[in-house]
Amino acid sequence: MTDHTHLAAEYALGLLEGEDLMRARGLVASDPDFAEAVARWETQLSPLLDEVPAATPRADLWPQIEAALEQGAGPAAAANVVPLQQQVTRWKWATGVTSAAAALALAFLAFPPGTSAPLPVAAQPELAAVVPIGDTALSIDLIYQPGERRMYVTAAGLEADGVHDHELWLVPPEGAAQSLGVVEPGTVKAVDLPENLAVQIGDGSQLVLTREPLGGAGPGTEAGPVVANGEFSTI
Amino acid sequence: MLSAADRNAAEARAALKAAIARVARGDRAALEQVYRATHRKLFGICLRILGDPKEAEDALQDVYISLWRRAASYDPDRASPISWLAIFARNRAIDRLRTGKVQRGAVPVEEAAEIADDAPAADALLEDAEQTSRIHHCIGQLDADTGSSIRNAFFEGRTYAELAEASDTPLGTMKSRIRRGLAKLKACLEQDDLEAK
Numbered sequence: 001m002t003d004h005t006h007l008a009a010e011y012a013l014g015l016l017e018g019e020d021l022m023r024a025r026g027l028v029a030s031d032p033d034f035a036e037a038v039a040r041w042e043t044q045l046s047p048l049l050d051e052v053p054a055a056t057p058r059a060d061l062w063p064q065i066e067a068a069l070e071q072g073a074g075p076a077a078a079a080n081v082v083p084l085q086q087q088v089t090r091w092k093w094a095t096g097v098t099s100a101a102a103a104l105a106l107a108f109l110a111f112p113p114g115t116s117a118p119l120p121v122a123a124q125p126e127l128a129a130v131v132p133i134g135d136t137a138l139s140i141d142l143i144y145q146p147g148e149r150r151m152y153v154t155a156a157g158l159e160a161d162g163v164h165d166h167e168l169w170l171v172p173p174e175g176a177a178q179s180l181g182v183v184e185p186g187t188v189k190a191v192d193l194p195e196n197l198a199v200q201i202g203d204g205s206q207l208v209l210t211r212e213p214l215g216g217a218g219p220g221t222e223a224g225p226v227v228a229n230g231e232f233s234t235i
Numbered sequence: 236m237l238s239a240a241d242r243n244a245a246e247a248r249a250a251l252k253a254a255i256a257r258v259a260r261g262d263r264a265a266l267e268q269v270y271r272a273t274h275r276k277l278f279g280i281c282l283r284i285l286g287d288p289k290e291a292e293d294a295l296q297d298v299y300i301s302l303w304r305r306a307a308s309y310d311p312d313r314a315s316p317i318s319w320l321a322i323f324a325r326n327r328a329i330d331r332l333r334t335g336k337v338q339r340g341a342v343p344v345e346e347a348a349e350i351a352d353d354a355p356a357a358d359a360l361l362e363d364a365e366q367t368s369r370i371h372h373c374i375g376q377l378d379a380d381t382g383s384s385i386r387n388a389f390f391e392g393r394t395y396a397e398l399a400e401a402s403d404t405p406l407g408t409m410k411s412r413i414r415r416g417l418a419k420l421k422a423c424l425e426q427d428d429l430e431a432k
Contacts, residue, residue, distance in 0.1 A: 005421070006414055006417065006418075009417040009420075009421070010395075010413075010414075010417070013385065013388040013389055013417075014329055014388055014389070014392045014393075014394070015388050015393075015394055015395050015398075015413065016394065016395070017394045017395070017396060039310075039313060039314075040313075042314075042322045043313060043314040043318055043319075043322070044369075044370060044424050045322075045370060045389055046314065046318035046319070046321050046322045046325075047318065047369070047370045047371075048370055048371075048374075048386070048389060048390075049280055049321040049322070049325060050321075052276075052279045052280050052283045053279050054275040054276045054278070054279040055275060055278050055279040055282050055291075056275055056278065057274065057275075057278045057288075057291070057292045057295055058292060061274070061292055061295065061296060062267065062270055062274075064296060065270070065296050065299050065300060066263075066267075068296065068300055069263070069266075069300065069303060172305070172308075173301070173326055173327065173330055174301075174305055174308055174323060174326065199304050200304060200305070202304075204330075204334070
């Protein structure tokens with residue numbers, strides 16, 4: 001078997017960790033043949049699960065799942081944009097702060113503890129992720145607002161080297177990872193995500209950063225090496 | 236001629252396939268239908284991997300909420316609906332183990348087994364007997380150590396490093412043993428694919 005065929009099998013089985021795991025995730029994201037090979041292994045291995053005896057969870061689990069979906073864990077909820085959240089967003093823009101994290105802290109001050117912000121804001125909590133850059137103190141910081149489907153990418157301390165770009169990828173637990181775009185060094189950018197990407201982002205969503213030629217990985221080409229990774233979590 | 240049992244199984248699979256397609260279009264009732272048809276099998280899988288009923292229930296909840304978001308990624312041409320869901324549940328449960336939310340082996344497997352149902356019931360209808368025998372046959376062709384390492388990786392989310400440590404084998408040896416095993420497994424599965432055509 002070739003190196004890639006091995007890697008696909010190893011990834012499907014869950015044998016990998018560290019750099020190999022990152023490389024496999026990057027390939028699932030960028031190489032349809034590799035993603036296909038992983039899916040084929042999974043399909044072939046899945047009948048092993050038939051030998052596991054079925055079991056019955058507690059009876060109120062389904063109502064609980066329904067309740068969680070009502071609270072905005074589902075795709076339909078992305079449409080529930082509340083006016084207040086829009087206001088806060090516009091206000092963040094108006095302040096022109098250089099860091100989305102700082103903007104968030106200020107936004108919080110706008111509603112001091114004790115005053116009640118409308119509830120729907122809490123129903124769709126914002127997510128944040130920090131993608132540290134190697135051994136440096138630098139990081140790419142992300143804030144994602146589900147209601148707005150808007151992601152703020154802060155790469156304030158970074159400098160372009162003129163040879164490479166860095167591309168950010170969302171790595172879903174199932175299926176191919178998808179590009180969230182090329183990171184612009186030294187900027188804070190707001191990116192409006194299409195719905196198909198937006199619905200995949202939640203607490204625990206995995207991210208990887210790859211090094212690419214200027215302009216990012218072209219369609220149909222293999223993604224460059226994974227240089228960093230991070231994870232969204234609710235804030 | 237299809238037997239009555241085969242017909243039932245084919246119908247159950249077709250109904251599940253259609254329900255997943257409706258979930259992908261945002262049909263909540265279809266999600267409940269998928270839950271009713273599959274939750275016992277998928278709970279069994281979460282329980283087998285996580286070993287703790289409470290954790291397995293949390294994982295199962297995760298599985299259906301994720302399914303609500305990702306049903307569109309199911310490709311009916313590639314896998315039977317129950318195979319896809321089983322792998323989906325297995326991967327979510329393993330993720331849970333990995334992110335350290337669960338202490339591995341919180342409950343011994345035997346204890347987890349006590350919660351298991353005795354009746355195979357409707358979920359079993361969805362399984363594809365031919366596929367099942369194929370992977371078992373091919374793993375059976377491997378030497379015992381390799382076969383069991385591959386099974387441990389699959390069922391317990393063991394990495395190379397963990398497998399090596401557990402069996403007191405150097406990491407390099409473990410890697411090359413499993414890689415040889417995977418190459419053999421692939422050849423065997425493809426051989427069977429050819430014969431099936």
